[in-house]
Amino acid sequence: MVEIDEIVEFIREKIYKYHYKGAVIGISGGIDSAVTAKLTVLALGQEKVLGLLMPDRDSSKNTLKESKLVANSLGIGYKVMKLTWVLRFIGVYRLFPPAWLFPRKFQEKWTRKTMSAVSEDPFIDDLHNAGPEKMRKGFAYYRIKHRLRMILEYFYAERLRYAVVGCTNKTELVSGFFVKYGDDSSDIAPIAHLYKTQVYELAHALDIPEVIIHKSPSPDLMPGVTDEFALDMKYTDLDRILLKLEQNESLGNEDPKLVERVKKITNAAGYRSIKSVHL
Amino acid sequence: MVEIDEIVEFIREKIYKYHYKGAVIGISGGIDSAVTAKLTVLALGQEKVLGLLMPDRDSSKNTLKESKLVANSLGIGYKVMKLTWVLRFIGVYRLFPPAWLFPRKFQEKWTRKTMSAVSEDPFIDDLHNAGPEKMRKGFAYYRIKHRLRMILEYFYAERLRYAVVGCTNKTELVSGFFVKYGDDSSDIAPIAHLYKTQVYELAHALDIPEVIIHKSPSPDLMPGVTDEFALDMKYTDLDRILLKLEQNESLGNEDPKLVERVKKITNAAGYRSIKSVHL
Numbered sequence: 001m002v003e004i005d006e007i008v009e010f011i012r013e014k015i016y017k018y019h020y021k022g023a024v025i026g027i028s029g030g031i032d033s034a035v036t037a038k039l040t041v042l043a044l045g046q047e048k049v050l051g052l053l054m055p056d057r058d059s060s061k062n063t064l065k066e067s068k069l070v071a072n073s074l075g076i077g078y079k080v081m082k083l084t085w086v087l088r089f090i091g092v093y094r095l096f097p098p099a100w101l102f103p104r105k106f107q108e109k110w111t112r113k114t115m116s117a118v119s120e121d122p123f124i125d126d127l128h129n130a131g132p133e134k135m136r137k138g139f140a141y142y143r144i145k146h147r148l149r150m151i152l153e154y155f156y157a158e159r160l161r162y163a164v165v166g167c168t169n170k171t172e173l174v175s176g177f178f179v180k181y182g183d184d185s186s187d188i189a190p191i192a193h194l195y196k197t198q199v200y201e202l203a204h205a206l207d208i209p210e211v212i213i214h215k216s217p218s219p220d221l222m223p224g225v226t227d228e229f230a231l232d233m234k235y236t237d238l239d240r241i242l243l244k245l246e247q248n249e250s251l252g253n254e255d256p257k258l259v260e261r262v263k264k265i266t267n268a269a270g271y272r273s274i275k276s277v278h279l
Numbered sequence: 280m281v282e283i284d285e286i287v288e289f290i291r292e293k294i295y296k297y298h299y300k301g302a303v304i305g306i307s308g309g310i311d312s313a314v315t316a317k318l319t320v321l322a323l324g325q326e327k328v329l330g331l332l333m334p335d336r337d338s339s340k341n342t343l344k345e346s347k348l349v350a351n352s353l354g355i356g357y358k359v360m361k362l363t364w365v366l367r368f369i370g371v372y373r374l375f376p377p378a379w380l381f382p383r384k385f386q387e388k389w390t391r392k393t394m395s396a397v398s399e400d401p402f403i404d405d406l407h408n409a410g411p412e413k414m415r416k417g418f419a420y421y422r423i424k425h426r427l428r429m430i431l432e433y434f435y436a437e438r439l440r441y442a443v444v445g446c447t448n449k450t451e452l453v454s455g456f457f458v459k460y461g462d463d464s465s466d467i468a469p470i471a472h473l474y475k476t477q478v479y480e481l482a483h484a485l486d487i488p489e490v491i492i493h494k495s496p497s498p499d500l501m502p503g504v505t506d507e508f509a510l511d512m513k514y515t516d517l518d519r520i521l522l523k524l525e526q527n528e529s530l531g532n533e534d535p536k537l538v539e540r541v542k543k544i545t546n547a548a549g550y551r552s553i554k555s556v557h558l
Contacts, residue, residue, distance in 0.1 A: 007557060129437065136437055136439070148430060150426075154423070155417075158419040160415070189555045262289070277467075277472075
């Protein structure tokens, strides 16, 4: 498959150009990091790829198991670093009630209900850093996890002179579905040109384990909040409309409400990466 | 002073444009954060600026005292968040011998000696992420501190809908004297257009406390490592030559060795912010 060869060559070229000795990748148990890790292994070999598994108290009970499955199926070395105590120390969990007192199902329901109750459109509020205090607490609560993962990836990478390989895809970048200075931050971003639905295609071609391909994509940051719940859209709809908008194709066959939603998201997404420099 | 009014207006405009309610600034006790904080106070008022003071075990014993002096002289609220335990928890201090066993003077000497012993040119190695393992351990050791400070600034800012105001200056940006996804990362960078020597001029005009202006600039990340020790150059030389290079002025009067040093730094600095995205 041409696409695979091209990405593999891209990774290899950048790693050697900047004299990195290998790559660190945060393995979440999701499809993006599984695909990215597999491409990196094809580029550099198993022994030059280190996986970091960084669950916290809110991670799904399957996260660690599935992350290990990914690492083991690739044959790469990995380190497990649970974030719970570091986050507790920083005071992150104090923002919300002690989750361990409640069963998971209840946590999931509570989180979704709270989000919907405090904001009419949680994701658009998120992109604007807006909404009432309870909502903003939620932003601080989930974003620091992505950022902490990023800085730990560098902490390991720098000692080994490895590159940090990022797993953000084009759908996330275009729709602002990432954390500024968190999962967007890396040395190499080899799947940044692929929409989520294209990542799925690649996953099949790359023999990613079925269980990873078939689970619901989730940022795994707050109980019960999957990608599609957060985006309030299906990836297939979002990607199809994003692609039509990108290629100036007719939107005649699309539900106008969905088109409006996508435009609202991409407009608001501009806020996400704002950096104003006085020059 | 025109320059001050212009920067103040820039801050005010960006804060209102993006609907931020105020600003978070990491106050280090150094001149850059003192000047940035003062400019932000002039733009938004004292009550809308929150200072974060984040020393760790390696900070100079004056850091906290001087940071408080800055915050108090500006009349802004501040929070002290000592990083020592979080860094210990992550395993950062395990990379180097337990510093508390030794007097500060010894730590300072040891760090400088170690850096010089393991690398002929520590700063150039740093820019390239190169050098032997002991050196690279040092990179991981100091960089995570800047990154942790950044993510804590966001942790406070997001709850309040405040912007994170960055304190990097032009000398740092041009010479790569910053941590990628650390002190370079913010929502607004109001002094990014000023060389360090220009920041000093501004500090006098802004009535920054004398003790802050007159101390040796230091990243305060490893004992005994000041800016000028790390850069292996004086700021006055570095800035003067950088400015001449920028404005294509004659370098005839300059020591060729210094010019060569500056060129070596700015060339290597290109590595610092590399992000390779496959598009």
